[in-house]
Amino acid sequence: MTWSRRMRDGMVFEKLDRCLVTESWFHLFTFSFIRVLIKPGSDHLPLLVHVLNKPHKEIRNCKQFRFEHMWVAHEESSAVIEESWNRDEEANVQQCIVNCGQALENWDVTVFGNVRYGIQRKKKELEQAYITAQVTGVSRQLHDCLDEFNDLYDREEIMWRQRSKVSWLREGDRNSRFFHSVVNTRKAKNNIASIQDDGGNWHSEIKTVEKVVVDYFKQIFITSNPLHSDIEHVLGTVDQRVTAEMNAKLNRPFTVEDIRVAAFDMGADKSPGPDGMTPLFYQQYWHIVGEKASEMALAFLNLRQALPDINHTSVVLIPKNEHPCMVKDYRPISLCNVVFKIVSKALANRLGEILPEVIGPNQSAFVPGRMIFDSSFIVFETIHYMKNKRAGGANHMALKLDLSKAYDRVEWAFLEGMMLRLGFSQQWTSLVMSCVTTVSYSIMVNGTNTEKFSPSRGIRQGDPLSPYLFLFCMEGLSCLLQRAELDGHIRGVAINRYAPTISHLFFVDDSILFLRASLRECDVVLDLLRQFSLASGQQVNVDKSAILFSSNTPVCLRESIMQHLGVQKILDRDRYLGIPIMIDKSKKAELQLIKDRLWKRLQRWKGSLLSIAGTDTLIWNSTVNGSYTVRSGYYVARSLLGHDDIHVDDRSPVWRLIWSAHVLPKVKYFFWRVIQDILPTKPQLQRRGVPIDLNCVVCGGNESSLYHVFFECTFSRQVWVIACPWLPVYLESYEYGASFRRDRQSQTIVRQQWTPPTQGRVKINTDAAFSQHRQEAALGVVFRDTDGHVLLSGITRITNVPNSLFAEMYTIRFGLLLALSYSFVTCEVESDSLLANIELNRQTPSLWEGGSLILQIKHIVSSFDFCSFKHVSRVANTLAHNLAHLDCDVGANYV
Numbered sequence: 001m002t003w004s005r006r007m008r009d010g011m012v013f014e015k016l017d018r019c020l021v022t023e024s025w026f027h028l029f030t031f032s033f034i035r036v037l038i039k040p041g042s043d044h045l046p047l048l049v050h051v052l053n054k055p056h057k058e059i060r061n062c063k064q065f066r067f068e069h070m071w072v073a074h075e076e077s078s079a080v081i082e083e084s085w086n087r088d089e090e091a092n093v094q095q096c097i098v099n100c101g102q103a104l105e106n107w108d109v110t111v112f113g114n115v116r117y118g119i120q121r122k123k124k125e126l127e128q129a130y131i132t133a134q135v136t137g138v139s140r141q142l143h144d145c146l147d148e149f150n151d152l153y154d155r156e157e158i159m160w161r162q163r164s165k166v167s168w169l170r171e172g173d174r175n176s177r178f179f180h181s182v183v184n185t186r187k188a189k190n191n192i193a194s195i196q197d198d199g200g201n202w203h204s205e206i207k208t209v210e211k212v213v214v215d216y217f218k219q220i221f222i223t224s225n226p227l228h229s230d231i232e233h234v235l236g237t238v239d240q241r242v243t244a245e246m247n248a249k250l251n252r253p254f255t256v257e258d259i260r261v262a263a264f265d266m267g268a269d270k271s272p273g274p275d276g277m278t279p280l281f282y283q284q285y286w287h288i289v290g291e292k293a294s295e296m297a298l299a300f301l302n303l304r305q306a307l308p309d310i311n312h313t314s315v316v317l318i319p320k321n322e323h324p325c326m327v328k329d330y331r332p333i334s335l336c337n338v339v340f341k342i343v344s345k346a347l348a349n350r351l352g353e354i355l356p357e358v359i360g361p362n363q364s365a366f367v368p369g370r371m372i373f374d375s376s377f378i379v380f381e382t383i384h385y386m387k388n389k390r391a392g393g394a395n396h397m398a399l400k401l402d403l404s405k406a407y408d409r410v411e412w413a414f415l416e417g418m419m420l421r422l423g424f425s426q427q428w429t430s431l432v433m434s435c436v437t438t439v440s441y442s443i444m445v446n447g448t449n450t451e452k453f454s455p456s457r458g459i460r461q462g463d464p465l466s467p468y469l470f471l472f473c474m475e476g477l478s479c480l481l482q483r484a485e486l487d488g489h490i491r492g493v494a495i496n497r498y499a500p501t502i503s504h505l506f507f508v509d510d511s512i513l514f515l516r517a518s519l520r521e522c523d524v525v526l527d528l529l530r531q532f533s534l535a536s537g538q539q540v541n542v543d544k545s546a547i548l549f550s551s552n553t554p555v556c557l558r559e560s561i562m563q564h565l566g567v568q569k570i571l572d573r574d575r576y577l578g579i580p581i582m583i584d585k586s587k588k589a590e591l592q593l594i595k596d597r598l599w600k601r602l603q604r605w606k607g608s609l610l611s612i613a614g615t616d617t618l619i620w621n622s623t624v625n626g627s628y629t630v631r632s633g634y635y636v637a638r639s640l641l642g643h644d645d646i647h648v649d650d651r652s653p654v655w656r657l658i659w660s661a662h663v664l665p666k667v668k669y670f671f672w673r674v675i676q677d678i679l680p681t682k683p684q685l686q687r688r689g690v691p692i693d694l695n696c697v698v699c700g701g702n703e704s705s706l707y708h709v710f711f712e713c714t715f716s717r718q719v720w721v722i723a724c725p726w727l728p729v730y731l732e733s734y735e736y737g738a739s740f741r742r743d744r745q746s747q748t749i750v751r752q753q754w755t756p757p758t759q760g761r762v763k764i765n766t767d768a769a770f771s772q773h774r775q776e777a778a779l780g781v782v783f784r785d786t787d788g789h790v791l792l793s794g795i796t797r798i799t800n801v802p803n804s805l806f807a808e809m810y811t812i813r814f815g816l817l818l819a820l821s822y823s824f825v826t827c828e829v830e831s832d833s834l835l836a837n838i839e840l841n842r843q844t845p846s847l848w849e850g851g852s853l854i855l856q857i858k859h860i861v862s863s864f865d866f867c868s869f870k871h872v873s874r875v876a877n878t879l880a881h882n883l884a885h886l887d888c889d890v891g892a893n894y895v
Contacts, residue, residue: 019034019047019049029051032049032050032051034047034048034049034050064274064276064447064449065101065104065105065275065276066272066276066278067101067104067272067276067277067278067280067281068108068158068159068162069158069159069161069162069268069269069278069280070115070154070155070156070158070159070162071104071108071112072280072284073154073155073158074112076107076111077104077107078285078288080103080104080107081100081103081104081285081288081289082285082288083103084096084099084100084102084103084104085099085100085288085289085292086288087099092296092308093292093293093296093308093310093339094275094308094309094310094339096289096292097275097277097339098275100277101275101276101277115152115155115156115159116156118152119149119152119153119156122145122148122149122152123149125145126142126145126146126149129141129142129145161269162269162278191446192209192213192317192445192446194209195209195212195213195325195326195327196325196326197212197326198216198326206445206446209445210443210445210448210450212327213317213327213443213445213450214443214450214451214453216327216328217315217327217332217408217441217443218453220405220408220409220458221408221441221453221455221456221457221458222455222456222457223411223412223413223456223457223537224411224457224537226411226413226414226534226535226536226537227534230531230534230535231411231413231414231417231535232417233531233535234414234476234479234480234531234532234535234536235417235418235421235476235535237476237479237480237482237483238418238421238422238475238476238479239479240421240422240423241357241358241422241423242354242357242358242422242423242424242425243423246354246357246423247423247424247425247428249350249353249354250350250351250354250424250425250428251425251427251428253302254297254298254301254302254346254350255298256294256298258346258349258350259290259293259294259297259298259342259346260286260290260294261346261349262342262343262345262346262349263279263282263283263286263290263293263342263345264283264286265345265349266279266283266338266341266342266345267279268280268283270338271316271335272335272337272338273312273313273314273335273336273337273338273340273341274312274313274314274335274337274442274449275310275337275338275339277337277338277339278338279338279341281338282338282339282342293339293342296308296339297339297342297343297346300343300434301343301346301347301431304430304431306438307340307343307434307438310337310339310340311336311337311340311435311438311439311440312337312439312440312441312442312452313334313335313336313337313439313440313441313442313460313462314334314335314441314442314443314444314449315332315333315334315335315441315442315443315444316332316333316335316444317330317331317332317333317443317444317445318330318331318333319331328405331461332408332443332461333461333462334441334460334461334462334463335444335462336460336462336463340435341463341464343435344435344463344464344465345464347431347432347435347464347465348464348465348468351465351468352368352468355367355368355468355471356368356369356370358422358472358475359471359475360475360478360479360482362478362504362505362506363471363474363475363478363505363506363507364505364506364507365467365471365506365507365508366467366468366471366508367471372507375505375506375507376507378502378505379398379505379512381495382398382493382495382502382514383398383548385493385495386398386493386548386549386550386551387550387551388551389550389551389552390551390552391552392552394516395516395517395518395549395550395552395553395554395557396493396514396515396516396517396549396550396553397514397515397516397517397547397548397549397550397553397561398493398512398513398514398515398547398548398549398571399512399513399514399515399525399545399546399547399565399567400510400511400512400513400545400546400547400548400571401511401512401513401529401540401545402509402540402541402544402545403509403511403538403539403540403541404539404540404541405539406470406508406509406538407458407459407460407461407466407470407509408457408458408459409457409458409536409537409538409539410457410458410459410469410470410473410536410537410538411457411535411536411537412433412436412437412456412457414473414476414535414536414537415433415436415459415469415472415473416429416433418472418473418475418476419432419433419472422472422475432465432469435463435465436459436465436469439454439455439460440452440453440454441453441454441455457537467508470508470509473536473538474506474508474509474511476532476535476536477506477511477528477529477532477536477538478504478506480528480531480532481503481504481513481528482503484524484528485501485503489521489524490503490515490516490521490524490525491503491515491516491521492504492514492515493514493515502514503515513525517549517550517553517557517558517561518557518561519560519561519564522561522564522565523564526565542565542566542567543568543569544569545567545569546567546569546570546571547561547562547565547567547569547570547571548570548571549561620632620847627847654675658671658672658675674706674710677706679706681705681706681709682694682695682705683705683706696708696709696713698713698714698715699713699714699715701713753875753876754784754788754872754876754877754878754879755876756784756785756786756787756788757784757785757786757828758786758828759786760786760826761786761826761827761828761866762783762784762785762791762819762824762826762827762828763783763784763785763827763828763829763830764781764782764783764815764816764819764824764827764828764829764830765781765782765784765830765831765872765877765879765880766779766780766781766808766811766812766814766815766829766830766831766877766880767780767808767811767831767832767877767880767881767883767884768780768804768807768808768810768811768833768884769807769884769885770801770803770804770807772803774799775799775800775801775802776797776798776799776801777797777798777801777804777806777807777810777811778795778796778797778884778885778886779795779796779797779798779807779810779811779814779884780793780794780795780811780880780881780882780883780884780885780886781793781794781795781811781814781815781818781880781883782879782880782883783815783818783819783822783824790879791824792818792822792824792895793879793883793895794814794815794818794883794895795883795884795886796814798810802849802850804833805833805835805836805839805848805850806850806853808831808833808835808836809836809839809850809853809854809857810853811831811884812829812831812836812840812857812869813853813856813857813860815829816829816857816860816861816864816867817860818895819864820860820863820864825863825864825865825866826864826865826866826867827864827866827867827868828867828868828870829867829868829869829870830869830870830871830872830876830877831869831870831871831872831877832871832872832873832874832876832877832881833871834871836869837869837870837871839854840854840857840858840869841869
């Protein structure tokens with residue numbers, strides 16, 4: 001607290017320990033932190049900033065091997081891996097991985113080299129190459145040096161991207177600075193400078209910090225030795241759900257293809273385990289390592305041979321909040337060896353096939369075919385009903401439970417019992433439990449692994465099997481609640497008399513119960529949670545749990561229930577699966593929080609990670625100006641589906657008239673259906689196989705077509721006469737006006753001609769003839785004075801022109817350079833390209849892919865006393881148009 005004050009209702013404490021620094025400063029002093037100093041006699045506490053460029057307690061330098069993704073692009077990497085992997089034919093997979101890691105480390109030092117030092121060295125060589133090229137006129141060495149320099153930058157970007165764990169940024173300019181910033185920020189955030197133990201004592205020495213962390217997790221991972229009777233009490237409520245056919249599907253032999261699919265299902269950039277190998281290593285070099293990895297996996301899965309020493313896991317600690325103090329403020333994430341995850345993933349893939357038949361409908365997480373938002377929508381509607389329930393005899397309550405360290409507290413005996421009770425065979429259960437019980441852990445503190453220890457309970461976050469196994473654990477609590485509901489001990493909530501009763505919904509460890517607001521049902525729920533805790537090891541965190549009552553629940557009853565349950569938090573503005581549980585009358589105000597959070601993240605990302613001097617802009621390649629349109633998106637989607645024969649309708653003015661009309665959207669949609677002839681008229685229904693006659697049901701006409709329905713039918717004619725008596729006059733006036741406009745347009749076209757420039761200026765007319773097939777363009781320019789006399793004209797031909805807009809821009813640049821060479825510095829430039837003039841007169845940065853060409857033109861314009869750009873018709877640009885169509889050789893200029 002940086003200041004405190006005594007108020008009427010107690011003390012108020014304000015924490016303001018923050019300091020603003022620039023990004024460059026933070027890169028220099030990554031491990032800086034703030035301490036609040038105690039100052040007796042004052043409630044204002046000063047802040048002390050520790051400026052450090054390394055951890056204030058020296059960390060032991062014990063660098064672990066890690067497979068670098070930048071090695072893949074090197075032509076020698078495959079040979080190094082193949083030689084080391086096959087060096088010893090008798091070695092198991094674990095020994096081959098060790099041999100491969102050692103060989104790669106030696107090769108990295110002797111051949112590949114340090115990227116950052118290589119960039120510094122190559123910069124000096126590049127400077128020398130520039131000097132040599134200027135003196136000798138030979139640029140081969142310079143080009144080779146530039147290629148090597150760019151290759152080093154590519155390697156650096158891959159290196160920092162791998163360390164940044166950023167998976168959503170795929171393409172664009174080199175993002176080394178961005179990735180480096182992410183790495184430094186995360187490194188500083190995850191660094192544990194000091195830790196507080198359970199007794200409230202602070203520790204900052206690295207050895208004592210490690211001891212506090214290891215002791216905490218050893219205590220978490222030690223089994224509570226649940227009694228067999230407690231486990232059987234919960235299992236007694238579970239019915240068998242796995243059939244013999246399902247077990248046969250699970251127990252069928254695994255194949256090499258199953259192992260390969262499991263290996264390639266993992267994200268290539270995922271973090272490595274203790275052996276340092278990432279999924280990319282196996283995916284890129286599967287032709288080398290796949291055979292031996294498959295043999296090991298199949299020996300365990302099919303022959304039940306013991307796993308080699310690959311089931312060791314490093315646990316990294318990720319802060320849960322901005323200022324973690326104790327070990328419980330960190331979230332443990334398990335980094336398993338990828339070769340073990342291949343085995344676990346193969347089991348998970350097969351288990352997922354039958355999971356929807358095993359897990360009850362009250363759980364929606366990780367179950368194929370069930371949407372993540374199913375539970376949230378049900379919760380939202382139920383809470384909405386409770387909020388609006390202001391009368392009636394039934395009082396309801398919703399209890400949101402928070403399970404503390406849910407994965408880490410799963411008792412193995414309970415998990416095995418649940419699987420057997422659900423009907424899984426002993427063979428399959430033993431196979432899965434072997435993956436769970438043979439694990440060993442080491443905690444990674446500030447990049448260094450602590451001593452190994454073996455747990456006696458818990459499942460790992462990071463193991464592909466763990467989400468499914470936790471579902472089995474929570475199914476035990478679901479069955480307890482369902483049995484209590486069937487016996488009438490608890491009653492759920494039904495939003496109307498025909499709706500099903502909802503008593504509970506689970507999404508992993510996010511649990512919410514719906515009950516009658518009574519002390520009796522509270523006792524029942526507390527007893528059920530106690531039984532489940534004794535059997536499974538799970539513990540409810542009362543401090544983070546919350547409760548909500550229906551609007552008709554008396555205040556005195558609410559207070560009694562909250563005191564009885566020990567829950568003090570009201571479920572008001574909470575969220576379930578990221579969605580607000582309740583929304584007041586103003587939906588805009590309630591949902592504004594989502595928009596604000598998104599905007600805040602975008603601004604923070606933009607402000608700290610983007611270079612303002614060279615902002616990256618996403619360009620849509622399917623339009624000439626780089627901006628996305630629905631029309632271009634439709635064409636791209638069609639082409640991706642293979643429908644390249646897109647029919648362009650020649651009635652586009654009709655569509656523009658319809659979609660721009662000031663009518664209701666449903667009216668526009670109706671017009672669209674009329675023009676497309678997809679209304680359910682009798683001929684349409686008959687074409688779709690409906691047995692129906694074609695006679696009009698109103699007038700008895702022979703064919704009830706679309707034209708008949710709207711215009712020929714006697715009833716339709718009466719409707720037109722009554723609704724629009726002015727229609728005949730309007731149509732006659734419209735036809736007269738259209739005829740007048742056609743005549744006037746023809747006269748206007750005749751009058752469009754070249755106009756002279758303002759006195760004292762020169763007019764430059766430009767045009768280009770573009771060949772899509774040859775990717776060439778012929779450029780033509782003509783200079784005239786105020787009397788219309790031709791002062792200068794020029795033509796040239798260039799290659800490698802992407803499209804017609806590029807050709808027009810190159811022509812304008814050609815004309816401006818020609819004007820400067822002949823000292824014409826007050827010019828009016830005219831072109832018949834509307835897009836080119838729009839881009840050149842744009843005040844905001846251009847999104848067109850040729851933005852650099854626009855910058856060149858504007859840079860040339862800065863040398864003029866006056867220069868303007870104007871769009872004219874083809875008729876007014878005839879001379880330049882004719883010049884562009886004259887024959888000339890590529891690269892030649894004729895002036």
